[in-house]
Amino acid sequence: MSGYSPKETLELMLSHLGLACEVREENRPAGPVLHVLTGEPGRLIGRNGKTLDDLQYLLNRMLSHVDDEAQRITVDVENYRQQQYAGLFKDVEAAAERVRSSGEEVTLPPMNSFERRIVHNLYKDDPEIATSSPAEPARLKSITIRRRTE
DSSP: TTTTTTHHHHHHHOOOOOOEEEEEEEEETTEEEEEEEOOOOHHHHOOOGGHHHHHHHHHHHHHHHTTTTOOOOOOTTTHHHHHHHHHHHHHHHHHHHHHHHHHHEOOOOOOOOHHHHHHHHTTTTTTTTTOOOOOOOSSOOOOOOEEEEO
C-alpha cells in the first residue's frame, strides 16, 4: 500500500470488492473528500450510511498506518454525505435556536465522532451556545446543547 495516494488506495479497495466505480478528489476547507460515483450506491452506503462509515474508517486507518501525519479523508458516495450533513446542520441549528429562545438544554440523537466534531466546531466560538458529549467511550454519542455560562 505504501506509495499509493488516498484516491488510489480507495480505488484499489473498491476494485477488490468487485465494484465498478469512479473516484474523484475534492479539497474542501474541512479537508479532502473522495467522491465515489457508482451504479450501485446502496452497496457502498449501507443502512443509514453504516457501510460508508466503515469504508471511510478503514481507509483512514490504512492511511494512518503508513503515515502517522496522514490527513483525515472523507469518503462520499453519490453525494450521500453532503445530503446527510445538510440535514444534520438543519437539525442542529434548530436545536441551538430552541436553546437560545427557551434557555433549556437540548440533547441531540447519537452521532459518530466525525459528526460530533462538526457540531462542536460549529459552536466552539459562539458566545451563547456550548456543546458537550459524554466522556465514556462509545462509537455513537449524543451531544447536549445548552446556554454557555461563563
